[in-house]
Amino acid sequence: xxxxxVVVSCILAFMLLFSIAACGGTPAPATxxxxxxxxxxxxxxxxxxxIVTTSGVDDGSFGQDCYNGILAFQKNHPEVQVNAIKEPDxxxxxxxxxxxxxxxxxxxxxxxxxxxxxxxxADNPDKKIILVDTAPTDADNNTVELANVYSMLFRExxxxxxxxxxxxxESKTGKVAVVNGxxxxxxxxxxxxxxxxxxxxxxxxxxxxxxxxxPSYAGTDVTGKNVAGNYIGAFADEATGKVxxxxxxxxxxxxxxxxxxASGNGVFAAAxxxxxxxxxxxDVDQYDDGAKGDKNIMLTSGLKVMHSNVEKxxxxxxxxxxxxxxxxxxADTDSTGYVSAEGRQQLSENTLAKLKEAYDLLKxxxxxxxxxxxxxxxxxxxxx
Amino acid sequence: MxxxxxxxxxxxxxxxxxxxxxxxxxxSGIVMLALxxxxxxxxxxxxxxxxLTRVYLGNSSPxxxxxxxxxxxxxxxxxxxxxxxxxxxxxxxxxxxxxVVNTLAVALTTFLTSVINGIITGxxxxxxxxGVSSRFTVPILSKIPIFGGLFKNxxxxxxxxxxxxxxxxxxxxxxxxxxxxxxxxxxxxxxxAAGGDVGKTxxxxxxxxxxxxxxxxxxxxxxxxxxFSPTIYMxxxxxxxxxxxxxxxxxxxxxAVCLFFGFAKSVVYQLLLMLGMPSNFTDLFLIVxxxxxxxxxxxFSKHNHPPRAVxxxxxxxxx
Numbered sequence: 001x002x003x004x005x006v007v008v009s010c011i012l013a014f015m016l017l018f019s020i021a022a023c024g025g026t027p028a029p030a031t032x033x034x035x036x037x038x039x040x041x042x043x044x045x046x047x048x049x050x051i052v053t054t055s056g057v058d059d060g061s062f063g064q065d066c067y068n069g070i071l072a073f074q075k076n077h078p079e080v081q082v083n084a085i086k087e088p089d090x091x092x093x094x095x096x097x098x099x100x101x102x103x104x105x106x107x108x109x110x111x112x113x114x115x116x117x118x119x120x121x122a123d124n125p126d127k128k129i130i131l132v133d134t135a136p137t138d139a140d141n142n143t144v145e146l147a148n149v150y151s152m153l154f155r156e157x158x159x160x161x162x163x164x165x166x167x168x169x170e171s172k173t174g175k176v177a178v179v180n181g182x183x184x185x186x187x188x189x190x191x192x193x194x195x196x197x198x199x200x201x202x203x204x205x206x207x208x209x210x211x212x213x214x215p216s217y218a219g220t221d222v223t224g225k226n227v228a229g230n231y232i233g234a235f236a237d238e239a240t241g242k243v244x245x246x247x248x249x250x251x252x253x254x255x256x257x258x259x260x261x262a263s264g265n266g267v268f269a270a271a272x273x274x275x276x277x278x279x280x281x282x283d284v285d286q287y288d289d290g291a292k293g294d295k296n297i298m299l300t301s302g303l304k305v306m307h308s309n310v311e312k313x314x315x316x317x318x319x320x321x322x323x324x325x326x327x328x329x330x331a332d333t334d335s336t337g338y339v340s341a342e343g344r345q346q347l348s349e350n351t352l353a354k355l356k357e358a359y360d361l362l363k364x365x366x367x368x369x370x371x372x373x374x375x376x377x378x379x380x381x382x383x384x
Numbered sequence: 385m386x387x388x389x390x391x392x393x394x395x396x397x398x399x400x401x402x403x404x405x406x407x408x409x410x411x412s413g414i415v416m417l418a419l420x421x422x423x424x425x426x427x428x429x430x431x432x433x434x435x436l437t438r439v440y441l442g443n444s445s446p447x448x449x450x451x452x453x454x455x456x457x458x459x460x461x462x463x464x465x466x467x468x469x470x471x472x473x474x475x476x477x478x479x480x481x482x483x484v485v486n487t488l489a490v491a492l493t494t495f496l497t498s499v500i501n502g503i504i505t506g507x508x509x510x511x512x513x514x515g516v517s518s519r520f521t522v523p524i525l526s527k528i529p530i531f532g533g534l535f536k537n538x539x540x541x542x543x544x545x546x547x548x549x550x551x552x553x554x555x556x557x558x559x560x561x562x563x564x565x566x567x568x569x570x571x572x573x574x575x576x577a578a579g580g581d582v583g584k585t586x587x588x589x590x591x592x593x594x595x596x597x598x599x600x601x602x603x604x605x606x607x608x609x610x611x612f613s614p615t616i617y618m619x620x621x622x623x624x625x626x627x628x629x630x631x632x633x634x635x636x637x638x639x640a641v642c643l644f645f646g647f648a649k650s651v652v653y654q655l656l657l658m659l660g661m662p663s664n665f666t667d668l669f670l671i672v673x674x675x676x677x678x679x680x681x682x683x684f685s686k687h688n689h690p691p692r693a694v695x696x697x698x699x700x701x702x703x
Contacts (some may be wrong), residue, residue: 042661056498056510057508058498058501058508058509058510059474059510060509060510060511061508064508064509081592084398101663141600213664214654214660215659215660215661216657216659216660216662216665217666217668220662226662233666233667236615237618238608238609238611238615238618239395239608239618240653242609243391243653245655246387248390252386254402262613262615264611265511265609265611265615266609268609268610268611268613269516269607269608269609269610272515272516272610273517288513289513291443291513291515292444292515292516293443293515294442295442295444346441380642
């Protein structure tokens with residue numbers, strides 16, 4: 001009996017360890033352990049790349065897209081070591097970064113929550129940091145530009161703009177809506193861009209769509225301004241997401257553009273339970289999330305191309321041509337767009353042609369859709 | 385109005401089935417804090433089974449959700465064996481064991497979802513896309529004014545849960561097994577003296593609890609997002625523990641409490657939509673049901689009687 005207890009407690013202890021390990025770091029499926037290859041610059045140790053995320057590198061969205069960029073880089077340079085670190089608690093991510101930075105040459109940090117990593121970067125000038133979706137800030141919360149930090153922001157309003165045009169042209173009921181998580185700048189950009197897109201399609205392409213907003217889910221942006229729209233109020237509240245989605249569908253909305261993180265899963269579920277409601281995904285190609293039985297209700301997705309930009313910067317670091325700077329990327333560098341690949345979208349020929357037309361104009365700078373802080377309004381912007 | 389009824393019922397019933405599980409366990413004398421973990425693991429097994437069987441049955445097969453229900457129940461009860469073995473066989477502290485089961489479930493399902501997705505689709509993803517459940521409307525009953533909404537857009541789960549709920553009530557109060565189970569929680573020595581097997585009864589009670597929680601979990605996965613992902617651990621298990629305590633460890637009263645929780649939530653959501661209040665107030669209003677619960681607990685909890693021997697480790701030699 002006693003020996004049995006010992007055995008079981010050993011097993012339990014092992015399981016506990018295992019569970020902690022599973023919590024702490026999502027295993028990187030493709031981490032190579034080969035010794036240094038021949039392609040490595042002479043004398044240098046292999047580059048160590050780390051990525052810290054809150055949602056994991058398997059979230060089917062943000063984290064995963066950045067991670068894919070790292071993996072693509074690793075494919076070309078097999079000696080590079082890659083490790084993924086997951087810290088689900090947003091309030092602890094910066095501590096996590098500070099704790100591990102000594103072990104890596106490069107850290108990729110996707111997300112708004114990593115802004116204050118600028119201070120950590122300043123303390124570790126020999127380490128490189130790639131920040132996605134935020135600019136670095138110093139200890140006093142001022143945006144800074146650092147020699148060892150490359151930060152990329154995206155013009156989400158451009159992706160939202162394409163989503164808005166697609167939604168307005170494909171809607172049968174003439175009612176469309178955008179659903180967001182929290183009114184952070186990236187979300188407001190998506191929202192304003194979407195509204196700009198709907199207005200543009202109405203004016204130039206003969207659409208007659210209007211965007212529906214629920215007053216009780218209006219958002220308040222980072223400056224305290226009411227930006228209306230449909231904000232779930234969280235990025236991981238699927239239940240409320242479903243309520244918001246169902247309420248919009250009740251009002252006749254038949255195309256929903258969803259930029260709300262995991263809360264969006266609830267909106268997707270509401271759309272799938274209803275009939276003849278379509279979705280537009282965001283950030284990455286979300287076609288697979290649109291599966292409804294044998295059908296699929298994902299029209300297209302507004303894209304924010306993170307992977308190729310992450311890969312590009314890693315290459316620069318590898319070649320020693322890295323230059324720290326804060327950049328805002330858009331369609332002019334193929335960093336925003338929409339899914340047009342055959343089999344990954346379900347837009348009509350007409351819509352695709354119109355989108356292409358708008359894309360070219362936008363890329364040429366003829367159209368500047370409204371964003372949170374670019375002084376344009378969704379019903380009054382250059383190109384409308 | 386219809387939306388309030390429809391949503392209220394679909395919020396309330398998963399809570400109810402998990403709370404029944406909790407009642408079974410606690411009435412047999414075992415503290416059950418593991419509902420959250422059990423529902424998550426049940427949902428995980430259910431979702432995984434859907435992913436695997438879908439290959440043979442096709443994506444839109446109507447049988448998938450029933451397979452998911454059965455698999456979810458099996459998964460939940462298998463996982464509850466950990467709690468049962470620890471509490472019954474090794475007489476561990478039941479509170480600690482419950483917490484272990486919860487922690488383990490979160491970590492294990494998160495990890496396994498990634499790994500299994502990696503194997504099946506070649507792409508690591510932390511969610512199983514299981515699709516949404518079909519819904520149906522009961523023909524005549526749905527025409528009743530006001531309450532007709534209860535019979536509109538129902539999930540098949542709701543019928544299953546109600547049937548199982550009634551049967552569980554019958555089993556607990558009207559059968560020999562139920563009597564023994566309740567004796568375990570009140571005075572296990574009397575059962576022992578009467579020739580019953582306390583350990584075996586408790587073991588079965590915990591496994592029933594696991595099965596019911598698993599059913600609740602797969603219902604949540606289907607009705608909230610049509611996805612299994614770690615966001616399934618959003619505290620419904622703990623809410624159902626609150627429901628069963630508030631319900632005084634009795635199935636009919638717990639049912640009423642669950643309905644109260646469910647409808648309070650749906651009423652608040654619809655009220656907010658109708659009033660068109662700014663979203664800053666949304667969160668404030670959503671806590672109203674819980675504040676009410678707290679107040680009610682203050683007034684009613686002194687009449688509550690937890691099973692007398694709950695949490696006590698059964699020691700035969702003390703008789």
